[in-house]
Amino acid sequence: MLKFSRRMIVAGLGSLMAFGAADAADWPQRPVTVVVSQAAGSSPDVLARIITDKLSRTLGQQFIVENRPGAGNVVGTQSVARANADGYTFLFGTSAALVTNPFTVKSLSYDPAKDFIAVSKVARSHLLLLVNPKIKANNLTELLALEKEAPGTLSIAVDGPRNISGLIAQSINKQSGSKFVLVPYNNINNAVQDSITGRTPVTIQSASVVEAFIKDGSLRPIAVAGNQRVPSLPDVQSISENFKDIDLQGWFMVMAPAGTPEAIIDSMSKAIAKALAEPDVLARAPTLGFEIESGEIVTPAGAKAFLDAQLVSTGKVIHSLGMEPN
Amino acid sequence: METFLSNLSLGFSVALGLQNLGLAFLGCLVGTLIGVLPGVGPVATIAMLLPITFSLDPTGSLIMLAGIYYGAQYGGSTTAILVNIPGEATSVVTAIDGHEMAKKGRAGAALAVAALGSFFAGSVATLVIAALGAPLTRVALMFGATEYFSLMIMGLVLAVVLAGGSVLKAVAMILVGILLSTVGTDLETGDERMTFGLIFLSDGIDFAVLAMGIFGVAEIMRNLAQPESRDVVRKPIGRLLPNREELRQSWAPVLRGTLMGSILGILPGNGAVLAPFASYAMEKKLAKDPSRFGKGAIEGVAGPESANNAGAQTSFIPLLTLGIPGNAVMALMVGAMTIQGIIPGPQVMTGNPSLFWGMIASMWVGNLMLLVINLPMVGLWVRLLKVPYRLMFPAILAFCCIGIYSINSLPTDVMLIGLFGLVGYLLIKCGFEPAPLLLGFVLGKLMEENMRRALILSRGSLSTFITEPISAGLLIVSAVLLVAAIIPNVRKGRDEMFVE
Numbered sequence A: 001m002l003k004f005s006r007r008m009i010v011a012g013l014g015s016l017m018a019f020g021a022a023d024a025a026d027w028p029q030r031p032v033t034v035v036v037s038q039a040a041g042s043s044p045d046v047l048a049r050i051i052t053d054k055l056s057r058t059l060g061q062q063f064i065v066e067n068r069p070g071a072g073n074v075v076g077t078q079s080v081a082r083a084n085a086d087g088y089t090f091l092f093g094t095s096a097a098l099v100t101n102p103f104t105v106k107s108l109s110y111d112p113a114k115d116f117i118a119v120s121k122v123a124r125s126h127l128l129l130l131v132n133p134k135i136k137a138n139n140l141t142e143l144l145a146l147e148k149e150a151p152g153t154l155s156i157a158v159d160g161p162r163n164i165s166g167l168i169a170q171s172i173n174k175q176s177g178s179k180f181v182l183v184p185y186n187n188i189n190n191a192v193q194d195s196i197t198g199r200t201p202v203t204i205q206s207a208s209v210v211e212a213f214i215k216d217g218s219l220r221p222i223a224v225a226g227n228q229r230v231p232s233l234p235d236v237q238s239i240s241e242n243f244k245d246i247d248l249q250g251w252f253m254v255m256a257p258a259g260t261p262e263a264i265i266d267s268m269s270k271a272i273a274k275a276l277a278e279p280d281v282l283a284r285a286p287t288l289g290f291e292i293e294s295g296e297i298v299t300p301a302g303a304k305a306f307l308d309a310q311l312v313s314t315g316k317v318i319h320s321l322g323m324e325p326n
Numbered sequence B: 001m002e003t004f005l006s007n008l009s010l011g012f013s014v015a016l017g018l019q020n021l022g023l024a025f026l027g028c029l030v031g032t033l034i035g036v037l038p039g040v041g042p043v044a045t046i047a048m049l050l051p052i053t054f055s056l057d058p059t060g061s062l063i064m065l066a067g068i069y070y071g072a073q074y075g076g077s078t079t080a081i082l083v084n085i086p087g088e089a090t091s092v093v094t095a096i097d098g099h100e101m102a103k104k105g106r107a108g109a110a111l112a113v114a115a116l117g118s119f120f121a122g123s124v125a126t127l128v129i130a131a132l133g134a135p136l137t138r139v140a141l142m143f144g145a146t147e148y149f150s151l152m153i154m155g156l157v158l159a160v161v162l163a164g165g166s167v168l169k170a171v172a173m174i175l176v177g178i179l180l181s182t183v184g185t186d187l188e189t190g191d192e193r194m195t196f197g198l199i200f201l202s203d204g205i206d207f208a209v210l211a212m213g214i215f216g217v218a219e220i221m222r223n224l225a226q227p228e229s230r231d232v233v234r235k236p237i238g239r240l241l242p243n244r245e246e247l248r249q250s251w252a253p254v255l256r257g258t259l260m261g262s263i264l265g266i267l268p269g270n271g272a273v274l275a276p277f278a279s280y281a282m283e284k285k286l287a288k289d290p291s292r293f294g295k296g297a298i299e300g301v302a303g304p305e306s307a308n309n310a311g312a313q314t315s316f317i318p319l320l321t322l323g324i325p326g327n328a329v330m331a332l333m334v335g336a337m338t339i340q341g342i343i344p345g346p347q348v349m350t351g352n353p354s355l356f357w358g359m360i361a362s363m364w365v366g367n368l369m370l371l372v373i374n375l376p377m378v379g380l381w382v383r384l385l386k387v388p389y390r391l392m393f394p395a396i397l398a399f400c401c402i403g404i405y406s407i408n409s410l411p412t413d414v415m416l417i418g419l420f421g422l423v424g425y426l427l428i429k430c431g432f433e434p435a436p437l438l439l440g441f442v443l444g445k446l447m448e449e450n451m452r453r454a455l456i457l458s459r460g461s462l463s464t465f466i467t468e469p470i471s472a473g474l475l476i477v478s479a480v481l482l483v484a485a486i487i488p489n490v491r492k493g494r495d496e497m498f499v500e
Helices: A002-017 A043-059 A074-081 A095-104 A140-149 A164-176 A188-197 A207-215 A262-276 A279-288 A300-320 B002-015 B018-036 B042-053 B058-083 B089-103 B107-141 B145-162 B167-181 B207-225 B244-265 B271-286 B299-314 B316-322 B328-339 B347-351 B353-384 B389-408 B411-429 B434-457 B469-486 B488-499
Strands: A032-036 A063-067 A089-094 A116-125 A127-131 A155-158 A181-184 A202-206 A220-224 A250-257 A290-292
Touching (some): A043 A262, A043 A279, A043 B042, A043 B328, A074 A095, A089 A116, A095 A164, A095 A300, A116 A262, A127 A207, A155 A164, A155 A188, A164 A181, A164 A202, A181 B434, A188 A202, A188 A207, A207 A220, A207 A279, A262 A279, A262 A300, A279 A290, A279 B328, B002 B018, B002 B107, B002 B353, B058 B089, B058 B299, B058 B328, B089 B207, B089 B271, B089 B299, B107 B316, B145 B167, B145 B271, B145 B469, B207 B389, B207 B411, B207 B434, B244 B271, B271 B299, B316 B328, B347 B353, B389 B411, B411 B434
Parallel strands (some): A032 A089, A155 A181, A155 A202
Antiparallel strands (some): A089 A250, A127 A220
16 A cells, blocks of 8 residues: 555656656656657658557557757757656667767767667668669679779769768779769659659669659669668669678667666567567558568667677778768 | 549549548648648648558548648648748748738738639649649659759749849848858768858758748837837728729739649649749739739739649649659658558559549648638638737747747757847848848759759769750740849830830
8 A cells, every 4th residue: 555655656756857767667657758860751750650659559658759850860869868868768760870970970979889778679771772774784793884884974863972872882982993973862852753764873762762663663673782682672682792891771779878777678678579560560661661670689689789780880881981070 | 534524523432422521621620720830830740640640541641631731831821921920931922912911901801812812723733633644744854953953043033023122132132041051061072061060050040940030030029119010900900801803903813823833833843932932023023013012912912822822732743643752741641651551653543543533632622621711710810910919929939939849849949030030120120121031042952952963963064054955944034034123224214214
């Protein structure tokens, strides 16, 4: 009886004062914020909303997605690095924020390894290298051979020199001696349009954006970023098959501020694993261009091991380009 | 023609189903409300409502989301007219003459003409989408970086025409706007420009922040500084609906605005943004007495509002027929479609005709609903103006702050609207108009991006702008317009001689 009322007081205080060292059995006692470092409607946002919708049901508290876009994921990510480590703020982290920014942004205001604890890697986002069908190449080797015939004539649409697609294109140039001309686009849809019409015959785009164009034959996928092929496109090689070191990929990982109680991290991770296994989540993900993770990598330890490995491989790629943070 | 009619009847049979009617109404209502609130835009709203659509069928959810989008266009004009705060780039022009009309006690007429013009434009644009959507897409595909750059140049020339006072001051304002648009991260190198190391400037200045400050907050300061003009609202409200004379003046601008908006909306590179500006410039050129513009000319509301709505509607064309979203809202619609397992693109029309035609028919239904929602509300809105200004301005300011914070959750954005408010007030005091600045800001970004891209694609050759036929055509039109804008000074002298 006494214990019961004390717990209620703690709960009341916790929700009033916006912090509280609740143990995992009590967590969550009030709504939980999940910060997305990109705008509402962006691909991490859509996935975060699908997952938090499930978490709200299984954990019995509202999980609220808060969009804090800006400065190439820095604004949102740093806000979680500085948040209370009480289990009520999480980050829906992007690969750009966690492994690219540390090497491209000067005096970055957070350290992905020290300021965060990995909770779960939730999904891989497929980044495809595609060509306009007029380009007679079915894989990266053939494309590079075509490029060698007339160096400097093929343009490749990317979203910026320091974004993943730009880094991939520059690394290919660097390692193969090719001279693809990078054309940066703020708006991916303009990039897609220009690739369909052949203005920029090569492009690197997220699978969700180009699915319809692959289906109707107006763009041909010839490689996928990272070291694994995509289940739905088994014949398309991964970039690592041609260039072992270029293992740059897009993915999303839920992170908590360093210092968050371990028990809460475990509960959150388990709830996420459960959400990821729900049939409707699995059914929706492929059309959105995501490959939902399962098993070891969804656990805190598995996610951390993956993050550490990605930090090393990404750092190597960016250093080899001679790129300085700015 | 027969298939066209059978397609439309299929569409209406879907759109007029009870559930879809309800969803269209809900979407329009929510859209109107968020449109009226400054800052809260359709992008944020649709993103937040996405999870709700999971449980609806695809057609119903798209009908609702589309309703929010054009509902917001309607609602946005209401705020622009009543309190001079354009929430989106497309309602900047409406604020110019619409708010002047409100000051003269003709807010009702301005709101009603905006609603009627938008309804007409929406209806026509729906037909355009249904009949010409597919062939028009091919035109849109012909626009690349080179063409967009020349189109933006034409837009800037229109901005000169747009300005009421001195051409020199207008040009100065446009240049300041372009300069402001260059703040932020350089797209090609990733370097930061003019950010002073401040993290909140690294993505540049948000349009809503600039517009809300330089229009809204500056307007409040000006009202507070001039006690005599403050109580616009003390004047009798007058007729709510436009009188015969006003309707007579409006119909031609509505027709021309509809045409202009329908064409520019098709361009996937955010061409619709230009539509209201172009319409305003055209009306001003065609008017017998251009000096009325900027002082409450009803043509300056009727034309741009129709252009705005027509453009909002036809911007569905690249999405529905190509799968390429023309703006941020359309990109969200793609998200909504893919979540439902429908991949936007040409195959939707053949593979999923009831969704395609149902959505098109629902656009018309939605426009009718907006008219039904908005016309009776005109009276309510106008009565809102009767609230004493000392009570009204803190409320407007509070809504602005909440709205702007809701976009990026950045406290610095709230401070920036205050700063831009001060700047805007000083500009008004010195006789500079804010509209050309905003246009320069909007177009500056697009212009820089497209010019640099065109030059990369041409491997540095400037002649690409002249050798590409569409681009050359647009540049010639711009040159002609510019000459026409400068010449009146010369011609005025001559006209006076004829009068003698």
